[in-house]
Amino acid sequence: MIKVPKKPLPSLLTVIGYPFAIALTIFSFFQVGFNIEDFKRNWENRKLVTDTLFNPKWEWAIENASQALLETIQIAILASILGCFIALPLSFYASRATNQTTVTYLIYKSFLNFIRTIPDLFWAMLFTVAVGLGPFAGVLALVMFSMAIMGKLLSETIDSIDLGPLEAAKASGAKHNQAVFTSALPQILPNFTAYFLYIFELCIRASVILGLVGAGGVGRIIETQRIFLRFDRISPIIVLILVAVITIEQFSVWLRRKIL
Amino acid sequence: MNIPKQPINQRILKYLITVLIVAGSIWSASGLEITPERFLTAPSKVWILVTAMFPLDLSQEAIDRIVPKVGESLFIAWAGTVIGAIFSFPISFLAANNVSLNSFSRVTKQVLNVIRAFPELILAFVLLPITGLGPLTGTLAVGIHSIGTLGKLSSEVIEGIDEGPLESIKSSGGSKLNELFFGVIPQVMPTITSYWLYRFEINLRASAVLGVVGAGGVGAELINQLRFRDFPRAGTVLVVTILMVLIVDTISAAIRRRIIKGREIKV
Numbered sequence: 001m002i003k004v005p006k007k008p009l010p011s012l013l014t015v016i017g018y019p020f021a022i023a024l025t026i027f028s029f030f031q032v033g034f035n036i037e038d039f040k041r042n043w044e045n046r047k048l049v050t051d052t053l054f055n056p057k058w059e060w061a062i063e064n065a066s067q068a069l070l071e072t073i074q075i076a077i078l079a080s081i082l083g084c085f086i087a088l089p090l091s092f093y094a095s096r097a098t099n100q101t102t103v104t105y106l107i108y109k110s111f112l113n114f115i116r117t118i119p120d121l122f123w124a125m126l127f128t129v130a131v132g133l134g135p136f137a138g139v140l141a142l143v144m145f146s147m148a149i150m151g152k153l154l155s156e157t158i159d160s161i162d163l164g165p166l167e168a169a170k171a172s173g174a175k176h177n178q179a180v181f182t183s184a185l186p187q188i189l190p191n192f193t194a195y196f197l198y199i200f201e202l203c204i205r206a207s208v209i210l211g212l213v214g215a216g217g218v219g220r221i222i223e224t225q226r227i228f229l230r231f232d233r234i235s236p237i238i239v240l241i242l243v244a245v246i247t248i249e250q251f252s253v254w255l256r257r258k259i260l
Numbered sequence: 261m262n263i264p265k266q267p268i269n270q271r272i273l274k275y276l277i278t279v280l281i282v283a284g285s286i287w288s289a290s291g292l293e294i295t296p297e298r299f300l301t302a303p304s305k306v307w308i309l310v311t312a313m314f315p316l317d318l319s320q321e322a323i324d325r326i327v328p329k330v331g332e333s334l335f336i337a338w339a340g341t342v343i344g345a346i347f348s349f350p351i352s353f354l355a356a357n358n359v360s361l362n363s364f365s366r367v368t369k370q371v372l373n374v375i376r377a378f379p380e381l382i383l384a385f386v387l388l389p390i391t392g393l394g395p396l397t398g399t400l401a402v403g404i405h406s407i408g409t410l411g412k413l414s415s416e417v418i419e420g421i422d423e424g425p426l427e428s429i430k431s432s433g434g435s436k437l438n439e440l441f442f443g444v445i446p447q448v449m450p451t452i453t454s455y456w457l458y459r460f461e462i463n464l465r466a467s468a469v470l471g472v473v474g475a476g477g478v479g480a481e482l483i484n485q486l487r488f489r490d491f492p493r494a495g496t497v498l499v500v501t502i503l504m505v506l507i508v509d510t511i512s513a514a515i516r517r518r519i520i521k522g523r524e525i526k527v
Contacts, residue, residue, distance in 0.1 A: 013515070027335070028334075028335040028336075028339040029342075031331075031335040031339075032335055032395045033396055039392075045390055048389045049386060053386065070291070071291070073288075074287070074288035074292050078285050078294070081281055081285045082285070113506075114502070117502045117505040118498070119466070119468050120465075120469070121381075121469040121479065122479075125483055126306075126309065126498075129486050130305045130306045135292040135294070136292065136302075140302060206379075209379050209382070212381060212473065213472060216292070222382070226385050229389065231386070238382060242377050
């Protein structure tokens with residue numbers, strides 16, 4: 001006779017979690033306000049969108065948006081490079097494996113956590129106020145954005161490196177910084193490259209919308225046309241962006257496979 | 261001592277990447293007319309803005325305006341994540357090539373890629389004339405985008421399952437449906453649930469931003485205060501948003517860790 005073990009009682013998480021999640025869901029949908037009357041009335045407006053959205057004005061878009069699209073890509077390139085290379089040394093300080101000093105570890109870790117809580121467009125708004133409208137604000141916003149993501153991903157990777165080489169370097173007389181540079185850095189470089197390409201993709205996507213708050217790039221043109229509901233001018237721009245994003249994504253997937 | 265040389269093509273690759281990075285940043289910086297001086301003067305300008313925000317505007321009126329908006333962002337994010345989770349779950353089975361048919365899987369994956377390519381903000385202002393100004397538009401935008409991302413992630417989880425349990429169900433006479441319910445779903449559920457929570461954290465940031473185009477949430481509040489140069493109140497908006505995100509992140513991360521690790525069962 002096989003002895004079947006008893007099914008354990010449901011855990012506290014399930015007992016509290018599920019009802020809480022369901023309650024929150026119902027409450028959220030009420031708060032969000034799905035009103036069938038409003039919806040019916042607005043549904044008549046759909047022609048405003050559909051008539052223009054699927055009637056793209058290609059010549060206009062290529063003439064007016066290609067320069068801005070290039071600007072968008074340049075913002076993403078510059079910001080992701082700067083952000084990732086600033087994050088590289090920071091993440092060594094924000095990892096337990098390479099920083100034994102609790103105070104500095106906590107400072108760097110919480111600094112990275114802090115900049116991660118502010119959404120990319122909030123950064124863009126703040127920088128447009130601080131340094132003026134234009135692509136420079138967008139670059140700074142995306143530097144913070146990519147720095148935060150790279151810092152988190154990389155410091156977690158450094159947490160799980162093989163500590164053997166580090167110890168070996170120290171045993172043969174290396175200083176802490178030398179040991180980190182010669183034996184921790186090479187271990188994470190492939191991950192760094194992969195993350196960099198991933199963050200570059202994210203930056204390309206994010207830089208598209210920066211212009212909505214005046215931080216440069218193709219979003220500026222989208223914003224001015226959106227106010228006048230000129231979806232016939234926006235839709236070709238969106239298609240152009242899609243093509244650019246997907247091309248860059250494919251390239252980065254190919255490069256990642258090549259490197260790793 | 262004889263140290264072996266790095267193979268030649270690896271060295272070439274290394275130099276090539278360095279050149280690419282340097283050339284790329286110079287090209288971008290010159291195209292955007294950004295000079296090193298601007299970077300050097302930026303911190304002092306940011307500092308002026310930060311000092312203008314303090315002391316924060318903590319008057320009753322400001323709190324009464326800001327906190328409900330931050331709450332609205334939270335509800336948009338949660339409702340959007342629920343929409344994303346509910347719709348992406350069945351779709352991800354269609355997209356996984358080990359569960360669904362090959363041609364189905366390919367088509368579904370492409371559809372998910374296309375959905376994923378639209379940022380929430382662009383979805384939001386396209387939906388805006390139809391669904392009206394307000395949080396409903398934001399919820400739908402967040403939800404649609406989440407379907408794309410969650411569908412992709414979940415289908416990859418399903419593709420990575422252990423085939424053993426499926427085989428044992430099949431060999432003991434189970435149907436295809438039994439395989440799905442007792443073989444696949446129990447294996448993928450923890451990871452997929454933790455992805456849902458992770459997506460919720462991301463959606464929280466996205467929904468905070470959506471207010472910029474009038475799709476509900478705290479974003480409108482921030483951009484308006486910054487435009488009217490009411491920096492103490494803008495500071496309050498920022499601080500309340502950051503606090504909310506930090507709290508939600510901490511709770512959600514703890515739950516995710518617990519889901520992935522599982523409960524320790526004493527026998």
